[in-house]
Amino acid sequence: MNKQFMNRRIAGILLIAAATLACAPLALAGQSGSDPVVKIGMPPWPGATIKSQVVGEVLKPLGYEVKFVKASAPIVYLSLSQGRVDVNLSAWSPGQASSFMPYVRKGKIVKLGENLTGATSGFAVPKFMVKQGLTSDRQLAKYADKFDSTVHCIEPGSGANNIVEKAIKNDTYGLGNWHMAHSSTAAMLAEAKRAIDHHKPIVFCGWQPHWMTVALDMQILKDPKSLWGPHGGHSQVLTLASSEFVKRDPNLTRFFQQFQVDSDTQSQWVYASSYKKQDHQQVADRWIGAHLDEVAGWLDGVKTVGGHPAAAALRAHFKQ
Structure with missing residues (x-):
């Protein structure tokens, strides 16, 4: 085997090795x-x-x-x-x-x-009212005087507001003569907190997950007509x-x-x-x-x- 042939063979081996090393990262990336x-x-x-x-x-x-x-x-x-x-x-x-x-x-x-x-949303009330027997949206009309026939909700045009407006328009759950007080989410929850802290009735738009369910002594009512979404307001x-x-x-x-x-x-x-x-x-x-x-x-x-x-x-x- 002459020297020229050996040099060509070594050069070929080195070239193949270099190509293999160059392709290794790509091969590993492709595998992962x-x-x-x-x-x-x-x-x-x-x-x-x-x-x-x-x-x-x-x-x-x-x-x-x-x-x-x-x-x-x-x-x-x-x-x-x-x-x-x-x-x-x-x-x-x-x-x-x-x-x-x-x-x-x-x-x-x-x-x-x-x-x-x-995940769920719906009409929410203080837990002390739940203990008094209010557990379902069907009962809201019976408590109209306590709530001043008012639902507190969030920004106009929001999904929650649209649902409440639809309920009032269609007299769902007997809410046909109610009205909605809308504001920002922060303002609505501040109003809810004041009412709950002073043991006063209030009904507002609630949902979870949200910090409100941890910070406020509240509960979302049952929604048997699925006003708030399929399966009783669940999302x-x-x-x-x-x-x-x-x-x-x-x-x-x-x-x-x-x-x-x-x-x-x-x-x-x-x-x-x-x-x-x-x-x-x-x-x-x-x-x-x-x-x-x-x-x-x-x-x-x-x-x-x-x-x-x-x-x-x-x-x-x-x-x-």
Whole structure:
């Protein structure tokens, strides 16, 4: 074997080795199917904000960079359909279904599942009135004098206001001669708190998850006619994803399919972050650190960006 042949052979081996090393990162990236940047679309609602923060604090120890894209719900849905946002955690159905379902039907957006259980809305009253026997919307008309035939509600044009206006117009639950006092959410809840603190009757628009269910001694009444939505005012809160994201990252898609909390838990998050004005990241980290077993369930079968078991990585991070 002559020297020239040997040099050519060595050069060929080195070239193949270099090509293999150059392709290795691409091969690994293809195997994991993970993009380390995740864009979460986030409407300016307390529940959507803190829930997105919790998810962000779960994903960071797995090697993901989480970016929050703040925009109104319709803009978030449009951005999902265009692939400019990856995921949204606050799609209320049926309330907002008309805004996102056209994109779902076109295959631009994928519904990954219900991330919140126990979400509901309706007429709310102080708990002392429930103890006196008021438990259902059917009974409101009997208490008209106590309530001065008035429902306190939020901003004109809101979904809650539209429901109350419809009830008055159609005399649903005998509310035909009632009227609505509308204001901002903060002003309505301040009025409700004053009434409850002074043991005075009041009926107002309530919903959960929200800090009101933690801070106020209140209860949402039963809605047998489903005025406030299907199944007595209950709503689904869905996780939506861009179809591009689902194809690009099946690993993280699995996490979002498994992510779910109950409304009492989210109400506590909102109470701490919005009502008590605590730092959102600290609220998220404290809760995750105290509920590692529950969070590990969200991460079942999920890997880090580097391909390691996600639940183990999360536990190691929060037990440092």
